[in-house]
Amino acid sequence: NAGVTQTPKFQVLKTGQSMTLQCAQDMNHNSMYWYRQDPGMGLRLIYYSASEGTTDKGEVPNGYNVSRLNKREFSLRLESAAPSQTSVYFCASSGLRGTEAFFGQGTRLTVV
């Protein structure tokens, strides 16, 4: 049982490049989330998806797009990376109200 799997674990991009962060969960959870965490800061919600086919903006959605491909997968896309997007990105999933969320181990992204 892998839980929440994120790929890649590390990535370096040049300013203006694009990339997609992948996230998959094998717990049959309805809700999935993308967060970013800057050095010394707490987690900030970028986007979330309550179910397949639905997505909603979080606190810091600018510069990102998401896609809930199916119930298992939730991807985060940076169309034109900027140095301000250098951060650690975490994906999470959760079940119904009252159940806990499970996090992936993060993707460390550096934009130069």
Added chain:
Amino acid sequence: DAKTTQPPSMDCAEGRAANLPCNHSTISGNEYVYWYRQIHSQGPQYIIHGLKNNETNEMASLIITEDRKSSTLILPHATLRDTAVYYCIVRVAGSNFGNEKLTFGTGTRLTIIP
């Protein structure tokens, strides 16, 4: 949305109980209180959650006041491995019916002193 307030940092002696407070004075009746921790730069780890009653599991105890406006996470016998940032969050409803989102604050950095 209910907000939480936590002290930015705390110290606790190894082997003693660590008591981490959280204020959530605007919590609504059907919102749960969750606690997570983050060790170094790993993904956050679930600890415990509750609605009204006090809860206990193998990791910790959660004490929620009767008015539900505050709670305390108790690590009964803190070890050095409990050094981490601890987040108290409430489960909030999103913009669409049935949507849920987790919103983290800045947490409490707990340092266990040998």
